[in-house]
Amino acid sequence: MICRNGFIEGRKxxxxxNNRTGLIFQGIPYGKGISGTKRFNLGQEVADWDNILDVKHFSPGCIYNSSSDHGPKKSNFNDLTEDCLKTNIYTSKYCLINRNCSVLFYIHSGNNLAYGPSMFNEETIVDNFANDESRIVVVTANYRLGLMGFINLNSKLNLTAPQNLGLFDLVLALKWVQKEIHIFGGDPIKVTIGGDGSGAELAHLISLSPKARGLFSKILKMSGTVDNLYKNGDEMSDRLIAIEAKCANNATNWDLVVEVENVLSCLRTKTPQIIVNSLRAVESKYNISKKGYSQDYGVNSFFEKDIETLASECTIVPLMIGTTEKESMASRTIVQRDQNNTVYIDEDNLKFYCEFSLVDMIFVNQSNAVDICIKDHSKNVNRSLSIIDDTKYFIPIITEAKYATSKGSPVYLYNFEYNQMKKDFTTDSFLSQENMPIKGSDSIYFMGNFRGDVTQKYYQIRKAYIDVFVSFINNGNASTKNNTFDVYNPKLNNYFAIDFDENATMPGMKNGYHSDSLKYYNNLLLKGGSFNLNRNETSFVRYSQLDKALHTFNDTYTIPGFVEPIPLEKRTKIALSTIAILVVLFLAVILSLWCCLTRSQKAGYKTLN
Structure with missing residues (x-):
């Protein structure tokens, strides 16, 4: 096969x-000029090559070393490289012949710090999309991670290292798709951008950027969106990384262009391993992790304007968006067990996570807003587990669904509620655990993320699961022959419930998507008043550090088999009763000892007399 830059050879x-076959092309270059002295530069289009390029297998992914790597198989530097801008194409015979297939440009997750397209399972991609029946061409791409892809030493300075390089990489890959995808049977005007977790967040940010206008026609976001960007995002972590790499010190003046450019020049001389190891060291020493993207401004920036302004200027396109029922449960350290194995809600941790969840929302009376959060989330275990998820996932996604609907976009909202996943796996992969479904668990059925060994039940569920997504990618409408998927109606807050009975049949449409979260948010606005967005990362970083410490030293709650905690009032009464009983017992012991001592003294007096 021939591309614009030369011949390539893939494989079947x-x-x-389900006896489907696809055609695979892995490791096709889409960009260059990002390594060595060109580190932190924007990627450039690739030059032509003379020989036939072997693209039968994955090329090395973008180099990283982060504690965000929770995969079953840790990557090593032999599998990774700095010069990593490659795409992977999954297509079919039908698409190659007809050249009119829809395209799914799917962005991998990993908190912008880890992983790559090799996390996806080829059999899953082929069976779900790249076959003669589904007729979808799938594109995945490497993009720079960590400091390499999202450096920000000072957002106020015009530096030679632009912010959001990883996002620029993905736009470069999308431009490559526009020029090349017809060769693989894809239609460049039928491109869906999507992803899960941080991949969904990046897809959202790409959809807002003026740099990506005209490069896609639909958006698919699974467990991820973005409603706020910090203007100084990652400045603290990136400066610490530079110090760790011995390119800066505590005396460095980060407001002087000359000094910061000297730091960048130094960082360009370091090996890629030193850079990523310095990031890992900062994570360990300071409990700080990079977030990735950050707000930038100007003609040469990725966003150019505030994302709120960009959202109002967006092109109207179909949107499919959703979550898993449990998501991250990041506030789980609130729920503890005492010596008798009784579950209770830790009041200090509850207050902390309420403060943390509202760190991006600046109310006139912040303590009042925190009190509203505490009251709502102390009701039961499930509410306490959703504190972070309410403001990070459920409420922003409802807000986005409402806003997109008001602008005229057809929106398809779903919730993945399938909690019997253990039946689908023969081994305990890191996702096949109790209390499913959590964030990322649905991706095992979509792209086969870190899939592991599966049972026949998995294939049955996957076949039923994928149809609504295939329909959306192909038609911009998620309804299928077997499932009616209505567009989102804000008055009903309706959504498609993804769950399965023994026959792998889904329940379909329901009303009241995460209604408890929505009630809490409405109550917060009613009693707490309006709020402004916090554009400074300082508070977020501080709370993130404390959050990591809590999970390190205090994550003792095991979710399976939990019972409802004893309410605060009842626990207080029990505690007071227990104290009273102990006091009575103590006084009784003292009284007994005093009586015995008195009798002994009287006996002694009699003897002496």
Whole structure:
């Protein structure tokens, strides 16, 4: 096969579970000029090559070393490189012949710090999309991670290292798709950008950027969106990384262009391993992790304007967006067990996570807003577990669904509620655990993320699960022959429930998507008043550090088999009763000892007399 830059040779896939085959091209270059002295530069289009390029297997991914790597198989530097801007194409015979297939440009997750497209399972991609029946061409791409991809030493300065390089990489890959995808049977005007977790967040940010206008026609976001960007995002972590790499020190003046450019020049001389190891060291020493993207401004920036302004200027396109029922449960350290294994809600941790969840929302009376949060989330375990998820996932996604609907976009909202996943796996992969579904668990059925060994039940569920997504990618409408998927109606707050009975049949449409979260938010606005967005990362970083410490030293709550905690009032009464009983017992012991001592003294007096 010939691309604009030269000949390539791919391969035919193995038969999928449903006897489907695809055509695979892995490791096709889409960008260059990002390594060595060109580190922190924008990627450039690739030059032509003379020989036939072997693209039968994955090329090395973008280099990283982060504690965000929770995968079952840790990557090593032999699998990674700095010069990593490559795409992977999954297509079919039908698409190659007809050249009119829809395209899914899917962005991998990993908190902008880890992983790559090799996390996806080829059999899953072929069986779900890249076959003669589904007729979808799938594109995945490497993009720079960590400091390499999201450096920000001072957002106020015009530096030679732009912010949001990883996002620029993905736009460069999308431009490559526009020029090349017809060769693989894809239609460049039918491109859906999507992802899960941080991949969904990046897809959202790309959809807002003027740099990506005209590069996509639909958006698919799974467990991720962005409603706020810090203007000084990652400045603290990136400066610490530079110090760790011995390119800066505590005396460095970060407001002087000359000094910061000297730091960048130094960082360009370091090996890639030193850079990523310095990031890992900062994570360990300071409990600080990079977030990735940050707000930038100007003609040469990625966003150019505030994201709120960009949202109002967006092109109207179909949107499919949703979450898992449990998501991250990041506030789980609130729920503790005492010596008798009784579950209770830790009041100090509850207050902390309420403060943390509202760190991006500046109310006139912040303590009042925190009190509203405490009252709502102390009701039961499930509410306490959703404190962070309410403001990070559920409420922003409802807000986005309402806003997109008001602008005229057809919106398809879903919630992945399938909690019997253990039946679908023969081994305990890091996602096949109790209390499913959590963030990322649905991706195992979508792209096969870190799939592990599966049972026949998995294939049955996957086949039923994927149809609504295939329909959306192909038609811009998620309804199928077997499932009616209505567009979002803000008055009903309706959504498509993804769950399965024994016959792998889904319940379909329901009303009241995460209604408890919505009630809490409405109550917060009613009693707490309006708020402004916090554009400074300082508070977020501080709370993130404390959050990591809590999870390190205090994550003792095991979710399976939990019972409802004893309410605060009842626990207080029990505690007071227990104290009273102990006091009575103590006084009784003292009284007994005093009586015994008195009798002994009287006996002694009699003897002496």
């Amino acid at each position: 896939s193995d038969l999928s579970h």
